[in-house]
Amino acid sequence: xxxxxxxxxxxxxxxxxxxxxxxxxxxxxxxxxxxxxxxxxxxxxxxxxxxxxxxxxxxxxxxxxxxxxxxxxxxxxxxxxxxxxxxxxxxxxxxxxxxxxxxxxxxxxxxxxxxxxxxxxxxxxxxxxxxxxxxxxxxxxxxxxxxxxxxxxxxxxxxxxxxxxxxxxxxxxxxxxxxxxxxxxxxxxxxxxxxxxxxxxxxxxxxxxxxxxxxxxxxxxxxxxxxxxxxxxxxxxxxxxxxxxxxxxxxxxxxxxxxxxxxx
Numbered sequence: 700x701x702x703x704x705x706x707x708x709x710x711x712x713x714x715x716x717x718x719x720x721x722x723x724x725x726x727x728x729x730x731x732x733x734x735x736x737x738x739x740x741x742x743x744x745x746x747x748x749x750x751x752x753x754x755x756x757x758x759x760x761x762x763x764x765x766x767x768x769x770x771x772x773x774x775x776x777x778x779x780x781x782x783x784x785x786x787x788x789x790x791x792x793x794x795x796x797x798x799x800x801x802x803x804x805x806x807x808x809x810x811x812x813x814x815x816x817x818x819x820x821x822x823x824x825x826x827x828x829x830x831x832x833x834x835x836x837x838x839x840x841x842x843x844x845x846x847x848x849x850x851x852x853x854x855x856x857x858x859x860x861x862x863x864x865x866x867x868x869x870x871x872x873x874x875x876x877x878x879x880x881x882x883x884x885x886x887x888x889x890x891x892x893x894x895x896x897x898x899x900x901x902x903x904x905x906x907x908x909x910x911x912x913x914x915x916x917x918x919x920x921x922x923x924x925x926x927x928x929x930x931x932x933x934x935x936x937x938x939x940x941x942x943x944x945x946x947x948x949x950x951x952x953x954x955x956x957x958x959x960x961x962x963x
Contacts, residue, residue, distance in 0.1 A: 700785055700788060700789055700915075701789050701884055701888060702788075702789055702792045702793065702848075702910065702913060702915065704884060705846055705848055705882070705884050705909035705910040705925035706740060706842065706843070706844030706909075706911050707792065707910050707911070707913040707914070707915050707947075708911055708912075708913065708914050708915065709811070709915050709917070710749070710914060710915065710916040710917070710962050711755070711916075711917045711920075712917070712918075712919070712920075713749070713751075713916050713917065713918045714746060714918065716749065716750045716751075717749040717750075717821065717916060718746045718747070718748050718749075719747045719748075719749070719914070719949070720744050720746055721743075721745055721746060721747050721949055721950070722742060722743070722744055723743055723744065723745050723950075724741070724742060726740045726742050726750045727740045728740065734900055736841045739804070745953070746940070746949075747914065747947045748855075749914065749916040749945040749946075749947060749948060750945055751783050751916075751918045751943035751944065751945060752800050752801065752802055752943065752944055752945055753800070753941060753942070754784060754787055754788065754941070754942050754943070754944055755939070755940060755941040755942070756780055756783055756784070756880070756939075756940050757937055757938060757939040757940065758776060758780065758937070758938055759930060759935040759936070759937050759938075760772055760773070760776055760798050760802060760935065760936050760937075760938065761934060761935055761936075762934045762935065762936060763934065765936065767949045768896075768937065771799055773925065773938070776938050777923060777938065777940075777961070780923070780938060780940040781921060781940070783940075784921065784940060784942050786888060788915070788944055788946075789886065789888040790804075790824045790888045791804055791849070791946065792804050792805065792913060792915060792946050793805055793806060793888055793889055793890070793906065794806045794807065794888075794889075794890050794904070795807065795946070800946070801904060802944065802945050802946045803946075803947070804889070804946070805906060805908070805913065805948060805954050805956070806898075806904060806906070806936065806956055806958060808884040808947075808948045808951050809951065810951030810952065811908075811948070811951045811954040811955060811956060812831065812834030812835065812838075812954065812955025812956070813834075813956065813957075813958070814827055814830045814831050814834065814956070814957040815818070815895075815956060815957070815959060816895075816957060816959045816960055816961070817895075817896075817959065818895075818896045819895060819896035819897045819898045819959075820896065820898035820901075820958070820959035820960065820961045821894040821959065821960070822856060822860070822872075822962065822963070823850070823853065823856070823857065823870075823905060823957060823961075824860075824962050825862045825863075825870050825879070827905070827957055827960075828847075828870070828878065828879050828905075828907075831847075831905065831907040831955045831956070831957060832879070832881075832907060832955075834907075834954070834955035835907065835908065835909070835953065835954075835955055838952035839905075840909060840950065840952045840953045841909075841923060842909060843870070843909035843910075843911040843912065843953070844909060844910045844911045845881055845882070845907070845908065845909050845910075846881050846882030846883060846884065846907070846908075847878045847882070847883040847884070847905065847906065847907050848883070848885070848905075848906045849883070849884075849885060849889055849904065849906065849960075850885065850886075850887065850890075850891045850903045850904070850963045851885055851887065851903045852891055852903055853903050853905055853962065854885050855940070855962070856962045856963075857869070857870040857871035858870075858871045858873065859905055863893040870880060871883075872873065875909075881907070889903070889904050889905075889906065889940075890903070890904050891903045891904075893958050893959065895935070895958070895959035896959075898959065898961060901961065902957055902958060902959045902960060902961060903960040903961070903962065904957065904958050905956065905957040906954065906955075906956045907955050907956070908953050908954030908955060909953040909954070912948055912949045912953035913946065913947075913948055913949075913954075914946060914947050914948070914949055915944065915946045916944065916945045916946065917942065917943065917944055918943035918944070919942075919943065921940055921941075922940065922942065923938065923939070923944050924938070924939040924940075924941075925937075925938055926938070926939060937954055941942075
């Protein structure tokens with residue numbers, strides 16, 4: 700999982716529904732006289748609930764392929780199904796719609812910081828990156844496993860874009876694994892088909908945040924069933940995979956995103 704590499708908090712082996720307490724209000728301290736009574740501060744709490752959502756797939760493999768192949772086809776297919784599950788979890792964690800049995804991802808979480816490029820999108824600038832960082836800082840959320848995650852297209856654009864005409868420095872330096880001093884990751888699971896104004900289906904996302912605040916729950920492990928019977932009359936073996944996941948952002952202020960970045 701790319702989000703796990705970025706630092707997401709993984710909660711594996713869950714059983715029942717999970718309620719996690721969340722402090723959603725700051726405590727305050729007051730300067731007092733030598734013998735004055737301390738002023739009361741009221742902490743407020745709510746909860747984040749994680750409930751399992753089933754993610755599955757299946758494929759048929761011909762018995763002829765299995766007996767003729769020089770490799771272990773069954774294990775190959777298992778690995779590819781596992782990879783499909785990992786991609787789907789990454790995609791949901793980043794941009795899940797929250798409907799149709801799909802969890803809500805970072806980009807669709809209410810309350811995250813928003814940096815707009817323009818009415819019809821815009822190519823990202825160094826200033827946009829600074830604005831993403833500022834969106835966390837003003838909420839005292841610039842701590843933890845902070846980093847950027849974006850698309851290959853945005854990486855390619857930033858590697859060819861200088862910070863300003865006089866510096867001669869590129870926004871994304873050649874050979875660097877950091878962007879403006881922060882960790883950075885690239886994945887095709889970050890969407891590049893968003894819409895802003897007349898820029899229809901061509902906008903990329905740039906996400907900046909404390910990835911520890913992304914919670915991903917998994918119930919049990921991957922359930923893989925090899926079924927040689929259901930399609931036996933067609934000489935097929937069916938491999939079925941099921942898994943159960945949920946995800947949530949603990950504090951929306953810990954993330955900010957530019958959703959209208961263009962590459963040209």
